[in-house]
Amino acid sequence: MKAYVNIETKPGTVFQVVNHMREKSKEIISADAIYGRFDAVLVVEAPTLDDIDQLVYTIIQSDPNVTRTETSIVLGKRNSK
Numbered sequence: 001m002k003a004y005v006n007i008e009t010k011p012g013t014v015f016q017v018v019n020h021m022r023e024k025s026k027e028i029i030s031a032d033a034i035y036g037r038f039d040a041v042l043v044v045e046a047p048t049l050d051d052i053d054q055l056v057y058t059i060i061q062s063d064p065n066v067t068r069t070e071t072s073i074v075l076g077k078r079n080s081k
Contacts, residue, residue, distance in 0.1 A: 002045045002074040003052050005060060006038035013065035014039040024059050027051065038070070049073070 009017045014033045018040050021031040029043040042060070046052045056071055 001047070001049055001052055002043070004072045004074070005042040005044055005056060006070045006072070007040040007042065007060065007066055008068040009039045010065045010067055017063055017065050020063060021060065025055060027055050 007017065018031045018033050021028050021040075021042055025044075027044050027046045029045050031040065031042045033040050044052060044055055046055060052071070052073070056069060060066060061069055
């Protein structure tokens with residue numbers, strides 16, 4: 001499964017959070033600071049939804065500089081006619 005995790009951070013900590021996330025888990029494929037409503041976006045891949053759930057709650061949200069997250073799960077491919 002693949003998901004995008006949007007992150008809000010405490011002011012002035014976005015680069016610290018992004019660098020920390022890159023090192024924290026092999027399931028975090030990319031971590032980037034961004035402009036917009038959120039401060040950073042992570043791309044994560046894990047075998048199951050439970051694994052993504054664990055990653056978000058035990059690693060990402062446990063960072064003291066992360067104030068809010070919003071996770072978007074990528075839909076499976078479907079045939080369109």
